[in-house]
Amino acid sequence: MSEVAMNDVIEVDYEQPACATQHAWVRVPVEPGPQRRAELKDKIRRLLKERNAVMVSHYYVHPDLQDLAEETGGLVSDSLEMARFGRDHAATTLVVSGVRFMGETAKILSPDKTILMPELEAHCSLDLGCPIDAFSAFCDAHPDRTVVVYANTSAAVKARADWLVTSSCALEIVAALHAKGHKILWAPDKHLGDYIQRQTGADMVMWQGSCIVHDEFKATELQALMHDHPQAKVLVHPESPADVIALADAVGSTSAILKAAREMDAREFIVATDNGMMHKLRMLNPGKTFIEAPTAGNSATCKSCAHCPWMAMNGLEAVAQVLEQGLNAIHVDPATAARARLPIDRMLAFTAALKGGNDAGALVPNIGAA
Ligand code: 13P
Ligand code: SF4
Numbered sequence: 583m584s585e586v587a588m589n590d591v592i593e594v595d596y597e598q599p600a601c602a603t604q605h606a607w608v609r610v611p612v613e614p615g616p617q618r619r620a621e622l623k624d625k626i627r628r629l630l631k632e633r634n635a636v637m638v639s640h641y642y643v644h645p646d647l648q649d650l651a652e653e654t655g656g657l658v659s660d661s662l663e664m665a666r667f668g669r670d671h672a673a674t675t676l677v678v679s680g681v682r683f684m685g686e687t688a689k690i691l692s693p694d695k696t697i698l699m700p701e702l703e704a705h706c707s708l709d710l711g712c713p714i715d716a717f718s719a720f721c722d723a724h725p726d727r728t729v730v731v732y733a734n735t736s737a738a739v740k741a742r743a744d745w746l747v748t749s750s751c752a753l754e755i756v757a758a759l760h761a762k763g764h765k766i767l768w769a770p771d772k773h774l775g776d777y778i779q780r781q782t783g784a785d786m787v788m789w790q791g792s793c794i795v796h797d798e799f800k801a802t803e804l805q806a807l808m809h810d811h812p813q814a815k816v817l818v819h820p821e822s823p824a825d826v827i828a829l830a831d832a833v834g835s836t837s838a839i840l841k842a843a844r845e846m847d848a849r850e851f852i853v854a855t856d857n858g859m860m861h862k863l864r865m866l867n868p869g870k871t872f873i874e875a876p877t878a879g880n881s882a883t884c885k886s887c888a889h890c891p892w893m894a895m896n897g898l899e900a901v902a903q904v905l906e907q908g909l910n911a912i913h914v915d916p917a918t919a920a921r922a923r924l925p926i927d928r929m930l931a932f933t934a935a936l937k938g939g940n941d942a943g944a945l946v947p948n949i950g951a952a
Contacts, residue, residue, distance in 0.1 A: 611897035635675035642858035700900035750835035760784035796821035803876035
């Protein structure tokens with residue numbers, strides 16, 4: 583081992599690797615000051631009434647967009663309930679604050695409604711990582727398999743699917759398909775797919791996509807945090823790596839995480855999902871403490887690896903602008919939308935049957951692709 587003299591200069595490269603989502607972070611809006619914020623909220627409340635519109639927001643977007651949605655009769659929820667609520671609401675315009683696939687799903691389910699999004703460039707790494715041509719070739723290579731795709735995909739990918747799932751129903755749907763003898767082709771999230779495969783024992787071939795947010799959670803660091811907080815329960819979204827899921831007291835979708843936090847008999851929780859979730863968790867659970875699970879991204883150049891840059895693009899200023907000017911309307915090719923609607927309708931019927939205590943498995947055909 584060479585010795586380093588006191589006056590030797592050691593060259594250390596402090597430069598961080600480029601952030602893969604820098605292009606998205608530069609589009610994240612600057613927070614408006616208190617007066618502008620109040621003006622924008624008033625303007626949005628007025629425009630929602632004038633335009634017969636309702637806000638549908640995901641748990642990961644800015645707290646202002648979550649609170650305003652609820653306060654004005656809209657919804658804050660997970661991707662499954664956003665789809666259902668948008669389809670069933672009487673408003674003629676939906677303002678969807680979230681990422682692109684959520685707006686597209688709303689349009690597919692409500693072709694006659696106007697679907698506006700604050701930011702059309704709000705993508706998702708799962709969607710971007712599963713282009714239709716490559717996905718079609720993957721399906722063609724496995725014609726005997728039932729194609730199950732996650733909601734975080736393009737309309738074209740959904741149009742190749744037999745079933746759509748979100749993280750709140752994927753386990754039940756794959757278990758029901760497996761029970762009826764289906765072999766599964768799964769896309770795109772590899773961690774969620776692996777988790778479901780381990781839970782159900784289903785025969786699954788998988789696309790190897792991942793979520794840039796959940797993929798960052800680290801098991802070793804999580805164990806150290808658990809050591810410092812021995813009473814804390816660990817809540818994990820199943821888009822996280824297997825070794826992180828293995829440490830969880832509860833695994834589930836954003837709504838399942840909220841439910842677990844409410845129902846579990848603990849005062850402290852470590853949460854492995856996008857930190858946008860903290861707003862609702864803290865609001866609904868006063869007196870309980872929520873700690874972010876650790877990621878690798880604690881450097882000065884990384885804003886936070888536990889926050890989705892595409893979700894962060896949604897802001898008050900843009901909501902007011904799209905409502906006022908009818909900008910950023912979502913369009914889905916009608917033929918693609920008609921085919922993509924099939925797997926979405928199957929998922930909604932399955933989950934409605936589950937909720938109603940009916941035999942959801944009866945909706946799954948016995949053999950072959952659905
Ligand atoms: P949920 O379906 O749990 O809302 O998740 C959507 C999502 O994008 C998670 O990263
Ligand atoms: Fe996609 Fe991950 Fe962002 Fe969810 S958090 S929208 S899965 S990139």
